[in-house]
Amino acid sequence: MTVSVDGTRCIGCGMCAAAVPAVFEIRGRVSQVRSQPRTAGEKTGAFDAANGCPVNAIRIQRP
Template identity: 45%
Template sequence: MKFAVDQNKCIGCGACEGICPKVFEMPDDKAQVILDPVPETLRKCALDAEDGCPVGAITHSNKE
C-alpha cells in the first residue's frame, strides 16, 4: 500500500506523525511519508493517520 501527502493541503499539525511515526515524519513543517510502500504490519496505523488528518492531506492506493 502506498501513501502520499498533498503538500498544498498539509497544515503541519503533526497528527499523522503522532499517530503513526514509523510511516510519517515532519522534517520541514510538512508531513512526509518515510516508508514506501508501507508494510502490511503498519497499514492500520497509516490508515488511522489518514483518517486523523484534519485537512484530508493524506491519501493511499493499494498499488505496491
Template identity: 35%
Template sequence: MAGWTVEVDRAACLGCGVCVAYAPGSFEQDDEGQAVFLDPPADPEPDIRMAVDGCPTGALRLSAAAADDRDRADYEKKA
C-alpha cells in the first residue's frame, strides 16, 4: 500500500477487533483495546481495505499521500 496509511479515530474505536480479524498482520489492539495500525502493514491491500470497511463505528480511515489523491477519491466513490 505504497503511499497509503490507515488513521484510527481513538474516540470512535470500540476495540471490537474486527480490524484484527480481517488483517491481523496490519492491526493490533493496544493495552486499552484500541486499534493500532502497524507500519509496515503485513497484509494484502484488499484485506486492509476490508478491515477499514468492516469497522462497525467507522473509526478507521484510509489516508493517501498527495500523489495518491486520485486513487483515494476513486476508492471513496466505491465505498
C-alpha cells in the first residue's frame, strides 16, 4: 500500500499525525507522509486515519 496526503485539502487538524506518528507528521500547516506504513498496526492506523480525515485528504493506493 502507498499512502499520500493531498496538501491542498488537508486543514492540519493533526488527527492522523496523533494517531499514527510513524506514518504522518505535521510540517508547517499540513500533514505529510513521514514514512510508508510497514507494520500491520501502521497499515491499520493509516486506513483508520484515511477514514477519519475530516476533509478526505488521505489517499491509499493498493498494493
